[in-house]
Every structure is written in structure tokens, then in C-alpha cells.
Amino acid sequence: MSLLVVENATRRFGSLVAVDAVSMSVAPGELRAIIGPNGAGKTTFFNLISGFFPPTSGRILFSGTDVTRLSPERRVGMGMARTFQITEIFPELTARENLRIAVEVASGLRRSPWLRGHANAQIRERIEVLLDMGGLTPKADRLVGELPHGDQRTAEIMMALALKPRLLLLDEPTAGMGDQETHDITQLIRKLHKDQQLTIVLIEHDMRVVFHLADRITVLAEGAVLGEGTPNEIARDERVQAAYLGKAA
Amino acid sequence: MKRVPAVAWTGLIWLVLLTMPYWMRAVGGYTELASRVLVLGLAAMSLNFLLGFTGVLSFGHAAYFGLGAYGAAMTIKYIAPSTPLGILVGVATGTLAAMVIGALIARLRGVYFAMVTIAFGQVFYFIAFRWNSVTGGDDGVTGWKRQALDLGLAKIDLLGNDKAFYYFILACFAIAVTLMWLLLRSPFGRTLLAIRENERRARFLGVPVERHIWLSFVISCCFVSLAGTLYALLNNFTDPRALRWDQSGNFVIMAVLGGMRSFWGPLIGAAIFVVLQDYVSSHTENWMSFIGLFFVLVVLFFPRGVLGILRRKGMA
């Protein structure tokens, strides 16, 4: 059974159709990349999946449940976590504090007015594991807003992971990064996918990253699906090439 | 410059608060002034729970302050001559109103939230002002006095002994402030910081932002109405000015003046404001201009507040 199913999702802004009857289904453990030229509606599509706003029409199912009208926080509770194209973190808190908030919320403690020693020890341990996984341990006590861009990105992904998601949505994880940083993030995503069998959907512009990571690729253009398949199939698809090269030229 | 640890600052503040009635006179003040600093300091710190630690701009906190004051005054005058009961009823009234109004406004943000809180604040002002037969209208609730505190074993005279009353206020202050401090250090408190820092991220971590803003609003108003009850007890009187818009503005400027990002800042802001108002209003008729000018100067030159500046210089 598919973990995520999108059926004919459409989103209009006034007369503009940003996402036009897009369907997609993602299997558990799959890494799906969504590619497409600028303005293809990729981020809008992501916003529909994560509940940033509802679709004008169509349905979204997450592990068999209709989540089309659910709030983002409910979807997070069901195991959906995301990052943003422009990094969204708590800039004036330290990396450790950023992760602490995420871990506490994930542990169902968000409304708790106190913390017992036992729970606190578990939370600390989890924070250290996440810091270590992201290679952030040496910088854990610096304000996250003052860290380099790549580390901010990593911190954001780690916060999403702190939620123990079943589906991780990454909106252009390598945007604005240098080669080394891109390499590190790609390795991190690969590790998450291979070692933890985490289901991941990501939007990405860097084709090296996409072809290196993805199990399947969905191509969007002008709000609609242009093609879908394995990296090899997509690389050979003439319509996709035309759309990309046409735009590029 | 060496950093002074936070514990030392906290200790110093408590030391000052505990000894204040004994040296106020020596520096030209009086015990009632010290009490007023405590009461308005509590109000400003309560507001700052929402303003500084949740990042939500309320400009109508006087309404809940005033509801607390009226609740206490009318309970003691009409129902039972008991100081604790008055406080209880006052706090319950303010909190209840905050629960209802908070539910209406938790979806709004920024300037709009501020504007709606200002407007709602006026509702209670008009009720107090217009409903003459019950609230005494413009004259307020008079003809009652705070009652002695009956502890079973001993009776504490709060009315004649102004030092005893100061310590009574300090006890209430200590309880309220400790509760707020604990809340801010809890997982719940950290979700509020998260909302202040980045609402979108908080939401996509699974925090139901509206519900937490509502909770923060209600908690903040609960403590501000406690301050309101103490204010009525301090004056043995309350009138519609306790819940008018200018009072709300005063709370905000106290918080800003002291430093919104620090826990104790608003208390320091309140102390400066209260002493200044006391001094200016006894020396000139045009004290409104001075207070107004003071607002302008604080905004233009001290937007980070006293503690914000100290912190930047590495002293706090």
C-alpha cells in the first residue's frame, strides 16, 4: 500500500492554476524526487501535501487516511515532517535548544508544565543522537542563526527527524549551497534513506543530486505532471528533455 | 568585562525587594510607592509573558487588570469582607474574560492582534463607566477597605500596617513570578519561545499555535488580574481608569523600558516608570506631556530596554 497518495490535486490562486490535477503515489521506503522548471508548481504542490493550505479540489491520503482538510500540526502528529526552501529555524536559540523543542513536542510534552528527571534524561540522549547524526555536536551551543548556511539546513532537517516522521518532505535541501555542503547533505539524505528506510519526497534543482538519490522521479511543468519514472526512464524521456532544454535555451 | 551570573542578579533583586520598605524613606520614597512598584511590576511581567516570551503584542491588558481590581473591590464591598476572597474572585473574573476574548482573537497576528486587544479593552471600560448602579460609574467603587488577613492562629493587620501589606503583596508577587518562571522553563514555555522565534516552524513541528497562544494569553491575563486585585487593595478604591487604554500602554512601555527579552526587565521598567510618574506628577500639571515624551524617547533611544543595553555591554 502506498504511504502517500495524491489524487487529482488542484490549487488555484484567482485565475492562476498553480497545480493542475496532479496525481502521485509514493510507496513506503521510496525516495521520490520532484523536478521541474521554475514556476512549475513544485513548492505549491508541497504545500498541499504538508497542509500549508488546502487544495481547491482533489484528495490527499496519508497511510490510508484522508488528510485533505487536516491542519499541518495534525499531519505532523500523523508522521509527516517537512523542511522549507528558505530555512525555517529558531535563529535566536542554540542548535541544542532548537532540537530540544522538536524532541519535546514529538514526545507529547508540548503542554507539559514540568519535566521529570527520567523524561529529561531520555530527551537529552535523543538530542545528542540527532546532533551527532548531523555533525552538529561541536556547534551545539551556538545560536543557530549564526551558523553557516549548510549547518542551518542540517539543523532544520534534524528538527524534522526529531519528529520521528514516516514521511520526510524536503524542499530543495541543497539550495544555495557550495559543493562540499551539497555533498554532505546528499550523503546525509542517502544515509537516512538507506539505513532507516525512511520515505522521502524532495524537490531538487541539482540534477546530480536527483539522479544520485532518487528511486523514482516526478516531473512537473506548468502545474501538471509531465512524466514519471525511474531516473533512467526520465533521462530518456523526450518530452522531459524538450521541456527542460526548451526552458534552458 | 566579566559576566555576572544570572543567579547573582536574581539574588540581588530578591534582596532589594525584601528590604525595600526599610530604606525607601531614606532615599526619599515611601512604603506605598514600593508597593506600587511591586504591583505594577507584576502587571508588566505578566504582560511580558505574552509580549516578550510568546511574541504576541497585546495592547489591552488593562482590561484584565481592571477586571481584577473591580472583582476584588466589589467582592469585599458587597459579598464578604475578606481579602483572600476578593483576590480569588478578581483573578477568576479576569481569567474568565480572557478565556472568552482570547478564543476570539487567537487567530489574529501582529498589529491586528494589537488593534483588536485595544478595542476589546474598551468594552470593559465602558461597562465600568456606564453601569452606574453597580460599578459606581466614573466615581468607581468606594466605601470599602482591605481587610485584615485571618490566618487562624494570628491576624495580620494589612490596613493600618503598610509594611505588613507590602510583605503581603511581595508574597503574592513571589508566588506569581515563580510560577511564571517555572512555566517558561518547561516544555510548554519552550513552545511559546518557538512561536515567538518562528511561528511557521513551530506549526510544522506539530505545535497547535493558536491553542498555545490562547493558553499564553489566558495565563498572562490571569497574573495581570492578580496584579489588578492587589492594586485595588493598595488604593482601597478602584475606578474606570484602572482599565482604560492608557493603562495598557503604560504596561507595555514598562516592559519595553526594562527589556522585553529578559525575565526581570519589566520589573525594572515598572520601577523607573512609577518613580518618574510620582515625581513628575507632583511637580507639574503637564505630566502627560512628560510621560508622552518619555514614550517617544524610550522608543527612539532605548528600544532594547535597560537590561537589553546592559546585556549588550556584557554586564548582565
Next chain:
Amino acid sequence: MTQLLLFNVFNGLIVGAFYALMALGLSLILNLSGVINFAHGGFLALGAYIAYTLIPYVGFWGGLAIAPFATAAVGIVVEWALIRRLYGRDPLYSLLLTFGLAYIFEDVLRAIWGAQSVPYPIPPELSTPLSSQFFFLTGYRLFMVGLAALVVLALFLILNRTRLGMRIRAGTADLETVSVLGINVRILRTLNFGLGIYLAGLAGVLAAGMLGLQPTIGTSLIMPSFVAIIVGGLGSLPGTLLGGLLIGLAAGITAVFFPSATEAVMYVMMGLVLLVRPRGLLGEEGRVS
């Protein structure tokens, strides 16, 4: 009874027109600059006092023509000297600043013109009732409603037809794009502020003839203006106009049946609107949160 009701409905309409004039100015400033101008009531009172001072020399009509412009000039100076320093900062700061200005205004007006209400002359040709049956239909009242309507019409024409107006509207919708297009946002905001204050000054000159002139005249009108903006819909000028008229009318009608709730009724309306439609009657989606 009918006559009393008619009287109060008409009264409500006039008061609603004041609310609308004042709220439109507030809205203009809020939408473009994100500033809640708490001193708006102070500007309104200033406009009225300037007219009061000028009338002995230039007559009522002269005062009506000059005072709003003089007020707008003061507004532009205040914006230029103080408020513009706070653009882009937390809205808390501009709110506190204008709050302080409101204090100063009230105090200064009191120091110059006294705390007591001063007699405000209305031209005799406007002050006689037009009909013995409908005694309340004085020329001045009709004139106020007519002029307010004319000014609102002119405002919407300015916003929709002139280059300045279109820039203001474009800036309200998307400030970044406007500044990228090479429009001087600073000057735009200053002019827009002046336009808002002009409306406040005009409302002041008109209101003083009906409500009496004292330093607190502005304070008593500013809260209903906030309510008008919230009821009508944040970000929408037609909404603000509608909101102002609606709460004025509601207050007028309530005054007949339940006089002590005259002020309360508008807050009840505000509560209902927030409950059912948080963005206000004509508010745009997504502006509120």
C-alpha cells in the same frame, strides 16, 4: 417614536461618517506602513482647534478649507521627523511612539486652548432647521453628511485614478515590488500619511460643530474607528467605510431602545464579526494572520 427613531438613525449616520473618515485615514496608514496611528485622534482634535482659531479671521468656510491642510502639514512633519525611523521595525515601537504622541497632543491642546469645551461657531445659513416636523434636519447636518460623502468619493477617485493613488494601492499590495520598480517608498509613505491626516483634520473640523470642541474629542472617536476597521475588514478601504457607517447606525438605533448600551453595541458587533468571519466583512483572505 418614528421621529425619535429617524432622528437617531440620522444621528448615527453622521457619527458613522466621522468614524469612517477617521478610520479611512487610519486604514490608509496601517495598510501601507503597518503603523497603528494612535495619535490620529490627536490630529483630529488639532484640526478642529486650528479651524476654531482661524474662523474669526477667515470665516467658517475658510477654516474648513485651510485647517485640514494645516493638520496634514503637521502630520507630514511628525512622520518625517519621528515615525519614519520605525518603519520595518516591530510594530510595537510605532504603536508606543504614536501612543506617546497622543498623550502629548492632548496635553498641549489643553495647555493652549483649555480643558473646557469651547463654543464652535456654525454659519447661520447652515444652522436653521429645514423642516419644522423633522427638526433635526438642520442644514449643518445634511451638509456634514454630504461633504463626508464627497470626500470619500474623492478619496476613492484619487486612489483609483491618479498616479499617487495607484502607487499607494500597489504599495499596499506588494511593497517590495513597488520599491524594485524604482518608486520612492519613503516619499510615498510620507504623502500617504499626510493624506490620512488630512482626513482626520477634516473630520475634526466637522465633528467639532456637532459634538462640541474639547481636547479629548479625538480620544472619544479613535476607539470606534478601530472597531470600524476590524468590522469592515483589515486591508480593505471600502470595508472600513462600511464598518464605520454600520457601527454608527447601530449605535444610533441602540440609543433609542437601550441608551446605556450605545457604546457597547459596536463592540458586540466586533465580537460577532471576529467569531463568524475573523477577517472582517470585506477583508482579504490571508491579511489577518
